[in-house]
Amino acid sequence: MTETFGFLLSDTSRLLRKRFDERARQHGATRAQWKALLGISRHEGINQGGLAELLEVEPITLCRLVDRMEEAGLVERRRDPKDRRAWRLYLTPRARPVLDELHATADELMAQALRGISGEQTDMMIDLLHRIRDNLDPADTQEASNG
Numbered sequence: 001m002t003e004t005f006g007f008l009l010s011d012t013s014r015l016l017r018k019r020f021d022e023r024a025r026q027h028g029a030t031r032a033q034w035k036a037l038l039g040i041s042r043h044e045g046i047n048q049g050g051l052a053e054l055l056e057v058e059p060i061t062l063c064r065l066v067d068r069m070e071e072a073g074l075v076e077r078r079r080d081p082k083d084r085r086a087w088r089l090y091l092t093p094r095a096r097p098v099l100d101e102l103h104a105t106a107d108e109l110m111a112q113a114l115r116g117i118s119g120e121q122t123d124m125m126i127d128l129l130h131r132i133r134d135n136l137d138p139a140d141t142q143e144a145s146n147g
Contacts, residue, residue: 016113023105027098032057033074034102036065040075040089041099047086048077074098 021031029037039054040046046054052062066089069075074095080086091099114122 016109019109019112020106023109024102027101027105029098029102032065033069036062036069037074037091037095037099037102040091041095044090045088047080047083047088049086051089 017031020034024031024034035055036051039051043050043054048062048066049059051066052059055062057065066075066077070077072094073092076090076092077087078090080088117125
């Protein structure tokens with residue numbers, strides 16, 4: 001297989017996910033739990049549907065994940081005062097140390113991944129990846145086709 005840009009980007013992403021999963025398991029977490037905890041921490045009080053959309057997973061998949069995290073004492077569901085059918089999600093105090101551990105794990109992994117790459121090169125790579133993502137963003141594509 002030729003190492004095209006797309007292949008290298010995809011393979012690097014796969015390896016980052018795989019290595020993070022291995023390290024997260026040592027802390028008793030999964031990447032899915034990490035993403036959910038991170039999403040809730042950034043949007044405390046988000047409803048389950050909103051979090052499912054944010055994480056790009058089906059609501060039933062997220063519901064099962066939240067069930068497990070609730071049983072582990074990491075999140076709590078609270079009724080939405082404006083919609084009796086909806087639940088709002090909040091982190092418990094027990095989740096904070098888990099998030100801290102996972103942040104440290106992610107930092108260690110990135111340090112390993114970027115070993116031998118200068119700060120200037122890292123900044124340039126980040127800038128280029130932002131541009132590529134922006135070029136592929138459906139909102140930008142829509143504007144371009146309408147303009």
